[in-house]
Amino acid sequence: MVAVSDRERERIAAVLADAVRGAEPGEVPERLCAVAVRLLPVSGASVALCGEGIPVPLSASGPRAAELMEMQATLGDGPCLWAAETGAPVYVPDLRGGRDAVRWPVFAQQAAAVGVRAVYALPLGDRTACLGTLDLYRDVPGELAGDEVRTAQLVADVLTAALTALPLGEGDGLRPPGEEPWLSALxxxxxxxxxxxxxxxxxxxxxxxxxxxxxxxxxxxxxxxxxxxxxxxxxxxxxxxxxx
CATH class of the missing domain: 1.10.10 (Arc Repressor Mutant, subunit A)
Incomplete structure (x- = not known):
């Protein structure tokens, strides 16, 4: 695997920081989804938090990414839900072949029907405290290269830090009176x-x-x-x- 150089890591960190600079709390997930698509060879990205029995969709880079996120919430199955449950990354290089197509057959069939061939789901947080997932979608099958995996993880790390730092809503003492909590709105x-x-x-x-x-x-x-x-x-x- 090709390691991400210190200079490249700094460049990526600067891009991520610039993406969220001046953003309102509710805009942060959407902006980071957009920058993930810019930095990586993927066609879409979405973010969902762990919920009781069902993921909480926060944002997506576009309609198809949102559809795939909602598809897994409806099925109650898929790589993104598995990543949230285990707290470990799930990389699905080909939804039409091999064990990935068999592991989540209904999701694989539906995702392929809308043109998605690969999914990469990264947990936000860790195995002991998973907040949710950053989910990346690609139109062509294939693995992410080593440097691309590291870039994806860096995006997930920044997203985790941003979400844990944001005021979540009622009772946090950080929201002006009468203003709707950003998480409730999303x-x-x-x-x-x-x-x-x-x-x-x-x-x-x-x-x-x-x-x-x-x-x-x-x-x-x-x-x-x-x-x-x-x-x-x-x-x-x-x-x-x-x-x-």
Missing amino acids: ATGHDVVHQAVGMVMAQLGVGADDALARLRAHAFAQGRTVFDEGRDVVGRRTRFDDRD
Whole structure:
């Protein structure tokens, strides 16, 4: 592997610092997604935080990256969720062949259908305290080179530092009165899913895990995201019962 020189590391760090300079808290994830696409041979990037049973999508470099993030949240499976669960990087060089296609067959098929052939998921934090993941997507199969892996990790490290330093919301003492917490504004879909899970629990008399599984299955069967399905449940446009 080719090591990143001190000069190159300094250059990358300067690019990352420039990307977030003057940014509002809610803009930081989006800016770092954009700079990851500039620095690496990838076509898209997204960021999600670990949530209870479902990832919290924060930002994406574009519509397709956002779709892939929501796809894994809907399926409850995929390399990005695995990276969050294990706290270790997951590099998937080819979604159409080898063990990667077998490991996550449904996600692999759906991702390939929208033109994505490789996924690289890096945990934010470490094995003992994983905050979420930086997820990188590429249109062509292949491994990241050694220097590219190091660059991706540097982006993930900066993103981790930025997220842990940002005021998260209620009770942090750092937000002006009356201003909406930046994390709440970005994670509204996640909150809706949790509300929907509670309603499905009440309708079916099941536990939270089973309710979320039912919500995901119904969304997948309808070709929708779990976030869209959750909005319909909360809006009382969709109801679950024993015949569902």
